[in-house]
Amino acid sequence: MxxxxxxxxxxxxxxxxxxxxxxxxxxxxxxxxxxxxxxxxxxxxxxDTRQPCFGVLSYVYDHASRDLARRLTSTFHNHHDLTVASMHVHLDHDNCLEIGVLKGPTSEVQHFAEHVIAERSVRHGTLQIVPQVEKNTLEEASD
Missing domain, CATH: 1.10.1220.10 (Met repressor-like)
Structure with missing residues (x-):
């Protein structure tokens, strides 16, 4: 040491x-x-930005901000190939929390998340990357 x-x-x-x-x-x-x-x-x-991954994107935004909800929905629709699931939570009168589960090449998942987090009136956002493990890798690890 x-x-x-x-x-x-x-x-x-x-x-x-x-x-x-x-x-x-x-x-x-x-x-x-x-x-x-x-x-x-x-x-x-x-x-390794080419490696496939899962991403958990969470962000808080002002739901009353002009056109923001529509822009965010359009962004997710335009990247439907990366989106696995999403959840919407009303935190209080002004704030909503969205959680999106994403899947794809790390670079695309990161780029998509950065775009969402950079939207005006998105107050807080984080992306957690989880590498996609190949089935053969799991089997080798258990041997």
């Missing part, structure tokens, strides 16, 4: 200490190792 020294600003350190307490880590090193693994895993999942 190697020892590394890093410098973090006070606000980031406070957030890290809260995470350590909430999740019950024994020390900062364990928490930072887990966060590094998670970050490296996410980077690896999105590095």
């Amino acid at each position: 190697q020892r590394v020294t890093i410098t973090l600003d006070d606000d980031l350190m406070d957030e890290l200490d809260k995470l350590i307490e909430e999740r019950g880590y024994q020390n900062r090193s364990e928490a930072i190792r887990d966060l590094a693994r998670a970050g490296l895993g996410q980077a690896a999942r999105t590095s």
Whole structure:
């Protein structure tokens, strides 16, 4: 194991200490190792843009924003080949949450998600990429 020294600003350190307490880590090193693994895993999942994947796109938007719901619906219809399923949730009087399950080449899924998140009055959006595992890969792993 190697020892590394890093410098973090006070606000980031406070957030890290809260995470350590909430999740019950024994020390900062364990928490930072887990966060590094998670970050490296996410980077690896999105590095091969040709690899088929599943994506979970979630975003919150102002449903009263002019033409936004129509534009979002059109975007999903125009990319029907990437869309597996979607769910709409009314959060409050002004805000809606949409969750879309996507499937396709990583680059196309990412591009589609970026387009949706960039729409005006979409207040928050995230995409979680899950690599599509081949059946043969699963069988080999279980042997």
